[in-house]
Amino acid sequence: MQRVALSVLVLGLLSACGPSMEADHVKTPDELIAEQEQAGAEQMQKQRNSGDYDSTSAGETDEDKRRGWDAKQGELEMSRAANSAESCPESVTEKSPKGKATVAVTFGNDGHVKSATITDPYGEDTAVGKCVLRAIKAVIVPAYQGAEQTVNWEIDLTGAKKSAPVGGFQTEEDAKKK
Numbered sequence: 001m002q003r004v005a006l007s008v009l010v011l012g013l014l015s016a017c018g019p020s021m022e023a024d025h026v027k028t029p030d031e032l033i034a035e036q037e038q039a040g041a042e043q044m045q046k047q048r049n050s051g052d053y054d055s056t057s058a059g060e061t062d063e064d065k066r067r068g069w070d071a072k073q074g075e076l077e078m079s080r081a082a083n084s085a086e087s088c089p090e091s092v093t094e095k096s097p098k099g100k101a102t103v104a105v106t107f108g109n110d111g112h113v114k115s116a117t118i119t120d121p122y123g124e125d126t127a128v129g130k131c132v133l134r135a136i137k138a139v140i141v142p143a144y145q146g147a148e149q150t151v152n153w154e155i156d157l158t159g160a161k162k163s164a165p166v167g168g169f170q171t172e173e174d175a176k177k178k
Helices: 002-016 029-050 071-085 127-137 172-177
Strands: 100-107 113-118 149-156
Touching: 071 100, 071 127, 071 149, 100 127, 113 127
Parallel strands: none
Antiparallel strands: 100 113, 100 149
8 A cells, every 4th residue: 555655656746847838948038029029910810810900000100190280280389489479579679660570481391490481571680570580480390291381470560469370370282272
């Protein structure tokens, strides 16, 4: 009886200490990444096979977000800059006529102002003109893809503070379409 019990014990120990299914070494970072990529590929394949796969829901990248011109944000930023520019006649000592000026602002794809001009009598050589252009050139809109956008904006330099986009907020490209 002792012999049988001892045999069972030895067999149990041998089978318990047998080979395991785990690797006999620590995985390297490359092995871990490969394992994760394989698991991700399997998951994508399962989604495609089940019909639940939607390529547009895979996540929106920064590049996707930069696709087009954001007219709403452009109008908001131009409105803020115009409010700042309206204070220019009070902030300079040089006498200037009261009136309205139109600025033409061209935005580059990176969202920064590429160029800006102002109508007479507030040219780039006057103190008020320089002040207005400085306020306008500080505008930054979200980066976008596509053609450069030019916006015309009327700045009220009478003290009445009623600056607005010329003809409603639209780019030159939008105006050409109409």
